[in-house]
Amino acid sequence: xxxxxxxxxxxxxxxxxxxxxxxxxxxxxxxxxxxxxxxxxxxxxxxxxxxxxxxxxxxxxxxxxxxxxxxxxxxxxxxxxxxxxxxxxxxxxxxxxxxxxxxxxxxxxxxxxxxxxxxxxxxxxxxxxxxxxxxxxxxxxxxxxxxxxxxxxxxxxxxxxxxxxxxxxxxxxxxxxxxxxxxxxxxxxxxxxxxxxxxxxxxxxxxxxxxxxxxxxxxxxxxxxxxxxxxxxxxxxxxxxxxxxxxxxxxxxxxxxxxxxxxxxxxxxxxxxxxxxxxxxxxxxxxxxxxxxxxxxxx
Amino acid sequence: xxxxxxxxxxxxxxxxxxxxxxxxxxxxxxxxxxxxxxxxxxxxxxxxxxxxxxxxxxxxxxxxxxxxxxxxxxxxxxxxxxxxxxxxxxxxxxxxxxxxxxxxxxxxxxxxxxxxxxxxxxxxxxxxxxxxxxxxxxxxxxxxxxxxxxxxxxxxxxxxxxxxxxxxx
Numbered sequence: 466x467x468x469x470x471x472x473x474x475x476x477x478x479x480x481x482x483x484x485x486x487x488x489x490x491x492x493x494x495x496x497x498x499x500x501x502x503x504x505x506x507x508x509x510x511x512x513x514x515x516x517x518x519x520x521x522x523x524x525x526x527x528x529x530x531x532x533x534x535x536x537x538x539x540x541x542x543x544x545x546x547x548x549x550x551x552x553x554x555x556x557x558x559x560x561x562x563x564x565x566x567x568x569x570x571x572x573x574x575x576x577x578x579x580x581x582x583x584x585x586x587x588x589x590x591x592x593x594x595x596x597x598x599x600x601x602x603x604x605x606x607x608x609x610x611x612x613x614x615x616x617x618x619x620x621x622x623x624x625x626x627x628x629x630x631x632x633x634x635x636x637x638x639x640x641x642x643x644x645x646x647x648x649x650x651x652x653x654x655x656x657x658x659x660x661x662x663x664x665x666x667x668x669x670x671x672x673x674x675x676x677x678x679x680x681x682x683x684x685x686x687x688x689x690x691x692x693x694x695x696x697x698x699x700x701x702x703x704x705x706x707x708x709x710x711x712x713x714x715x716x717x718x719x720x721x722x723x724x725x726x727x728x729x730x731x732x733x734x735x736x737x738x739x740x741x742x743x744x745x746x747x748x749x750x751x752x753x754x755x756x757x758x759x760x761x762x763x764x
Numbered sequence: 765x766x767x768x769x770x771x772x773x774x775x776x777x778x779x780x781x782x783x784x785x786x787x788x789x790x791x792x793x794x795x796x797x798x799x800x801x802x803x804x805x806x807x808x809x810x811x812x813x814x815x816x817x818x819x820x821x822x823x824x825x826x827x828x829x830x831x832x833x834x835x836x837x838x839x840x841x842x843x844x845x846x847x848x849x850x851x852x853x854x855x856x857x858x859x860x861x862x863x864x865x866x867x868x869x870x871x872x873x874x875x876x877x878x879x880x881x882x883x884x885x886x887x888x889x890x891x892x893x894x895x896x897x898x899x900x901x902x903x904x905x906x907x908x909x910x911x912x913x914x915x916x917x918x919x920x921x922x923x924x925x926x927x928x929x930x931x932x933x
Binding site: 466467469470471497500504505508517521569570571572573575656 | 781783807812
């Protein structure tokens with residue numbers, strides 16, 4: 466029987482109240498949202514917070530997908546299911562639906578949240594790769610107000626984020642760019658499992674040329690956000706199978722996976738390359754209107 | 765701590781440890797052992813119950829988090845001695861063998877049919893993809909859910925006809 470170590474339970478009534486509780490209770494307090502990362506960690510006693518602050522009542526403040534001409538703002542408490550089902554989001558950033566279809570299972574997706582996924586900072590967590598490919602920023606709130614950090618700075622290391630004691634992640638902001646689209650590919654052993662490896666790509670086209678492109682990788686190394694050589698190779702390049710293969714090779718060269726029950730390091734390195742190729746190809750097809758799925762261009 | 769919630773329409777209030785998981789609260793504190801406790805890792809889905817009309821895995825949900833909310837368990841499927849069509853379907857189509865996965869399967873199936881009265885097989889498979897039948901009896905589970913869907917559609921048609929006849933009378 467798996468049971469968490471004892472803790473005290475508090476329920477936040479507002480974001481400010483949650484931050485006040487975090488500051489009052491100190492570094493042994495943790496926020497619980499969907500609980501599908503934190504509770505398993507607590508059951509295994511890999512985490513043993515003394516205080517749990519439940520933010521599930523804060524949906525009016527933290528559960529939303531707001532799309533404007535310039536950017537998309539998603540509240541930290543937005544559930545996987547909402548990210549999956551939003552047609553508006555899928556129309557401009559199809560990478561979300563690609564990824565959410567293969568994250569856990571429908572019942573888990575009812576509870577799990579975007580903010581919880583990012584704050585867990587598991588190197589095998591899909592939404593981190595998605596947000597990195599999309600060049601997202603994270604809004605972190607504390608007693609002194611908000612600060613905005615890039616995904617690159619948000620992920621300090623495996624299971625470590627830029628969110629300090631007394632602070633919480635409240636929102637993810639993603640820039641919208643004209644002529645852009647995105648895609649995500651994952652290989653898993655069975656439905657709903659963690660990735661053996663996965664890759665997400667987002668590209669912005671300027672006519673026939675890639676103006677800007679990013680790839681987020683998952684489960685092939687401790688912290689593979691913002692692989693700069695990939696973005697350098699894509700900038701100004703004309704899409705071709707040769708280009709995708711070249712970029713896939715850069716992804717493989719930057720991957721540092723380990724052997725585990727999900728596969729050998731060699732297999733995962735191969736997947737880093739192949740899934741990067743597939744995601745880039747799909748993202749470009751969508752951005753240039755060659756794919757049945759609508760492209761993400763801002764009219 | 766004191767936790768209060770509605771379970772199958774009844775108000776309950778109990779003194780619990782904050783670390784009590786919803787599955788143990790239901791089984792050990794309320795004696796509602798219809799909800800099964802399986803893998804403990806949110807993989808097998810036999811512990812699925814509804815919180816505010818949404819299926820959740822109760823092994824990965826604190827009882828405290830359900831405080832102030834409405835919980836529905838497999839015991840709440842039957843209403844006034846009448847089985848839910850999903851329960852009937854599982855009887856008619858041999859939807860259970862050992863019965864271990866059944867409560868979670870039925871709660872997920874009920875939620876699916878409430879959202880989508882006419883799901884195709886792929887949709888049903890996707891809906892129960894977070895649940896494991898250790899007898900591997902998926903085909904009959906899918907048939908049971910299809911049976912329930914079809915019965916509900918027939919009932920809806922006949923109720924509709926009755927209403928039309930009533931209006932014409």
